[in-house]
Amino acid sequence: xxxxxxxxxxxxxxxxxxxxxxxxxxxxxxxxxxxxxxxxxxxxxxxxxxxxxxxxxxxxxxxxxxxxxxxxxxxxxxxxxxxxxxxxxxxxxxxxxxxxxxxxxxxxxxxxxxxxxxxxxxxxxxxxxxxxxxxxxxxxxxxxxxxxxxxxxxxxxxxxxxxxxxxxxxxxxxxxxxxxxxxxxxxxxxxxxxxxxxxxxxxxxxxxxxxxxxxxxxxxxxxxxxxxxxxxxxxxxxxxxxxxxxxxxxxxxxxxxxxxxxxxxxxxxxxxxxxxxxxxxxxxxxxxxxxxxxxxxxxxxxxxxxxxxxxxxxxxxxxxxxxxxx
Numbered sequence: 001x002x003x004x005x006x007x008x009x010x011x012x013x014x015x016x017x018x019x020x021x022x023x024x025x026x027x028x029x030x031x032x033x034x035x036x037x038x039x040x041x042x043x044x045x046x047x048x049x050x051x052x053x054x055x056x057x058x059x060x061x062x063x064x065x066x067x068x069x070x071x072x073x074x075x076x077x078x079x080x081x082x083x084x085x086x087x088x089x090x091x092x093x094x095x096x097x098x099x100x101x102x103x104x105x106x107x108x109x110x111x112x113x114x115x116x117x118x119x120x121x122x123x124x125x126x127x128x129x130x131x132x133x134x135x136x137x138x139x140x141x142x143x144x145x146x147x148x149x150x151x152x153x154x155x156x157x158x159x160x161x162x163x164x165x166x167x168x169x170x171x172x173x174x175x176x177x178x179x180x181x182x183x184x185x186x187x188x189x190x191x192x193x194x195x196x197x198x199x200x201x202x203x204x205x206x207x208x209x210x211x212x213x214x215x216x217x218x219x220x221x222x223x224x225x226x227x228x229x230x231x232x233x234x235x236x237x238x239x240x241x242x243x244x245x246x247x248x249x250x251x252x253x254x255x256x257x258x259x260x261x262x263x264x265x266x267x268x269x270x271x272x273x274x275x276x277x278x279x280x281x282x283x284x285x286x287x288x289x290x291x292x293x294x295x296x297x298x299x300x301x302x303x304x305x306x307x308x309x310x311x312x313x314x315x316x317x318x319x320x321x322x323x324x325x326x
Contacts, residue, residue, distance in 0.1 A: 040151035041142035044158065045135050048181060051123045052092075052131050055101055056080045059093035082127070090127025098124055099177050104166055104233075106174035110301040118170070122162035124179035134181045141188045153248040154188070161187020161241040167294040168236025171304035172311060183233035187241025189217050194245030198279050202251060224315060227322045231315040239290075246283035250276055 060079045061072035070084035073091060082091045099105055102120030109117050125131040146154045165183020193213055196203065203209055217238070224231025252271045297304070305312055316324035 036147050036150045038143045038146040038151075040155050041138060041146050044142070045138060048123060048125065048131065048135060048138075052125055052128075053080070055093050055097060055124065056082075058101065059083070059097040061094075064094070064097075088127055090129045092125065092127025092130065095177060098126070098179055103177040103179045104169060105177050106170045109170055110298055113299075115299075118163055118166040119159075121166055121179050122159075122181050122184055125181070126179055130180060134185060137185050138181065138188075141185065141192070145188060145192065149249055157187055157191045157241050157244045157248060158184045160244060161190070161237040164240030164291065164294075165233035165235075165237030167291070167298060168239075168304075169230050169233040170298050171294065171302070172232045173230060173315065174303060178230045178233060180230070180233070182230070183237030186220070186234045186237040187244070189213075189220070190238040190241030190243075191245035191249055193217065194242045194279075194283075195249040195251075198246050198249070198276050199251040201273070225313075225317045227316050227324055229315070235314060240287070243283040243287045243290075246279040247287070250280065 057079050061081045061083055062075065062079065065072050065083065069087040073082040073085060075081050082088065083094050085091075087094065095103075101124060102117050103124055104117050104121035105114075108114045125134065142154065142158070162181065162184030165186065166178075169178050169183070196206075196209055196213060200206060221231065221234060221238070223229065224234045250272065312324070318324045
């Protein structure tokens with residue numbers, strides 16, 4: 001994308017069998033909870049694709065391109081044709097169009113009081129490549145989570161994580177606009193990690209599950225140090241989702257769901273362990289404090305880099321092959 005843009009990238013309903021299901025998967029083993037039908041995540045995918053088509057139609061490259069960077073790409077698409085590749089190598093609209101339709105723009109949020117951009121930017125994408133990468137990730141991650149926890153909890157994590165990613169991005173990236181659902185996607189990854197930790201007792205092959213998830217998260221965050229990728233949205237979304245996972249994805253401990261089979265008079269385990277309640281309380285406090293402090297700093301027009309001189313390296317590390325710029 002042009003230097004002015006930053007991309008963020010990021011069964012059915014029958015009951016499970018009332019017995020333990022040993023499988024090669026390193027994940028959940030006590031299969032007595034309801035299996036939800038995933039419909040919200042597919043709707044999110046459809047909404048993102050529909051928004052992209054609307055953005056491209058409004059962009060209308062053939063009638064709005066000034067020709068300074070070359071001619072429109074895929075002209076046979078008419079109004080849906082893409083900006084010149086020198087301007088946008090991701091096959092998408094112009095920076096001007098994205099900004100007009102709600103891209104994250106620090107100046108307009110902090111000084112123009114356009115706080116709605118913290119949400120609208122989540123539904124915009126810099127190009128076809130950006131959109132496909134994010135939607136494939138959403139399908140692979142989101143559908144599984146929605147099947148296990150239902151649409152309400154996963155929908156809240158997705159939207160609040162995207163919002164958290166936008167806040168952190170606005171505090172540290174103030175010279176460029178930013179778009180994409182990657183912050184929300186990283187929130188789902190963060191929630192998967194905290195869900196594994198807080199529901200530790202009901203997993204088999206714990207080490208394999210934790211190692212696999214940590215490696216996936218680390219690789220995705222490492223990609224964010226490339227130029228023109230908004231890693232602060234990734235980090236903000238991940239941290240938000242990680243905390244929300246402790247709050248919204250709490251499961252009963254191992255054995256609780258089979259309490260009805262315990263002989264009369266036998267001791268019954270409590271539904272949750274003490275550490276789960278501790279994690280819940282800490283996470284709620286941190287989410288409230290983090291959102292409150294972040295929004296206050298943002299609407300005061302503060303620059304996060306003034307409080308952290310090295311934090312800019314979290315989003316871009318300059319090398320001999322590229323520079324990060326300002």
